[in-house]
Amino acid sequence: MSIQSIINRFKRSEQSSTHLYVVVQPSALFFSSSLHSELPRQVELNGQPWQQVLTDTLQGLTITHVKLDVVLHSSLYKTYQIDKPNVPEEELAQALPFLLKELISERISDVIIDSMYLSTNNKLQVYVVDKGLVSQLYRTLMALSIELERVLVEDEIWGHSAGELSHFLLLQRSQQGAFRVSAFINSQSAFQRTMRGITPPLTGVASSALQLDGIALELQRSIDYLSSQLRSAPLHTMMICCDEESQQEMVEALNQRLSVKTARLSEQAEWSGEILVRVCENLPHAEINLFPEELRPKKEYVTLTNIAIGWGFAAILLVVVAANLYYQQRDLTQQLAEHTRQQAAFKQQMTQLTEQLNQHKPSAAKEAAIARLQLEIDANQSALAAVEKFVQSQQVGYSSVLRSLATLGRNDISLQTIRIDGNGLDLTGLAQSPQAIPNWVNQFKHELSLVGRTFEQLKIGRNEQDIITFELKTQRESN
The missing domain is CATH 1.20.5 (Single alpha-helices involved in coiled-coils or other helix-helix interfaces)
Structure with missing residues (x-):
């Protein structure tokens, strides 16, 4: 799927209320859901060119400002199958005219070409339409304020007409058209054949068993050919959609004569054009578009009128900007004058205050x-x-300190003097052993009045009776 197809798909979803489909058939034009209450679903051609009938119908009902998709009948375009070229996909559009120049009689510049890859084989399905037909249709619709969005081919639309069935054969005939047999693989048209020498009607009062035998023989030949060519995608069902025929009678007759099962494409009595319109309205996207973007006239933006309008807007903008700057300058001038007056007043006030300050110096x-x-x-x-x-x-007092010392009394420690002042606690006494002194001091942390007291000086000695003496002072003696 091309990028343009994706863009067109989103455009249709956003503007579905202003989109119109028209299906071209040999005998009539079929329109999608009416945007205008008087627009008919079907308009007979009566031997007139379909472009003229389309223009007259839209103009007569004053339908304007819509996007239009046209589905061409198979008689209005040509199809070719060629080997898939070995070129990049982005260069395929430029290479197609050179690949087809030996197959078509028209000049390359006079035709529009589009293609799609077939999933069943290494082939390229190519569609060719006369450029003059599309260009004239575009100009005619533009004169009516109608935009030609896409030009589609009915072969691709028929591929999506069988619902969930994507592999099938189709025997189809439009009113005043010829019988055609087509094969669709993955909803892509892989084979088309127009059956000559078959004169309608095949059913009803004027029917002939020889006619049915003849068309059955031609169909079986096509089926045998496809069976040999498309082995990877077998076809077991043939759908029937023939205008002006008894669909059920054809199904019963061909079921007796063909090797594949036949069934009606539509259970309702619908014309081929009506089926195509219904499928188009529900088609998610189309791979073939015979109205490429480069065929649309490029809109000229740099014109004398646009330049004059641009200069006019520029002049107005300059006037507005100049007026705005003028008013801003006037406001700023007024503000500057006011600030200048305030500055002079503040200077005078500062002079007065300075004199007052000098008078009040001690x-x-x-x-x-x-x-x-x-x-x-x-x-x-x-x-x-x-x-x-x-x-x-x-x-605070000292009674709590004395009570704590009494609580910590030991048999191996004997205090002789206790000196207490506001910041210090000096102790002297006797000890049974040197180790008893630090053990006793370590118990101070268990008493609230003694916790946190530290001693900076410890003296240990012996007296004349060889008993250990000690001194604990909170301050060192000065030398």
Whole structure:
């Protein structure tokens, strides 16, 4: 699927309310769901060119500003199958005219070519239509304010007409058309053949067993040929869609004569054009589009009118910008004048305040008196702090310390003197052994009044009776 097909698919989904399908058949034009209450679903050609009938119908009902997809009958285009060329896909469109120049009688510049790869074999299915037909149709519709969106081929549409069945044969005839047998593999048209010498009707009062035998013989030949050529995709079902025939009678007659099963394509009494319209309305995308983008006239944006309009807009924009700048400048000038006046007033006020400040500067005698008073205040604050510290120490007291020492009394330690002040605790005494002293001090952490007290000096000795003496001081003696 090409990129343009994807883009067209999204465009149709966004603008489905303004999209119209028309199917061209040999005897009539068939339209999709009416955008206009008076637009008929079918318009007979009555021997007139279908382009003229289409134009007259749309113009007569004043239908404008819609997107139109045209589905061409098989008699309006040609099909070819060629070997898949060994060229990149992005260069295939440019290479196709050279690949077909030996097969077509028209000049390459006079035709439009599109193609798709067949999934069953290494072939390329090519469709060719006259460029003049498409160009004239585009210009005619543009004059009616109708945009030609795509030009489709009915061979591709028939491939999606059997519902979920993607491998099938199709015997089809449109009103005033010829009998055609087609083969579809993966919903792609892999084989088409127009059956000559078969005159309708084949069923009804004017039917002939010889006619049915003749068409059955031709169909069986095509079936045998396809069986030998398409071994990887066997075809077991033939669908019947023939206008002006009794579909059920044809199915019963061909079931008795063919090696494949036959069935009706539509259970309702629908014309071929009606079936194609219904399939188009539900078709997700189409691989073949005989109205390429390069055929659309390029819109000229750099014209004298557009340039004049552009200069007009530019002039208006410049005037607006200049007026805006002028008003901004005027506002800024007024603000600057106001700020200048404020600055002068502030300078005058600063001069006055400076003079007042100079008048209120203290004399040297006052500054000396202030310094003396500050020293006196500092001395009084130091004294108050010392008194407060002494008061706090008095509030704590020493009774709790003595009770804690008594609680920690040991048989191997004997205290002789205890000296307590606000910051220190000095102890002297006797010990049974040197190890008993640190063990005893280590027990201070279990008493609230002693916890946190540390000793900076420890002296251990012996007295005249050879008993161990010790001194614990919280401060070191000065030398």
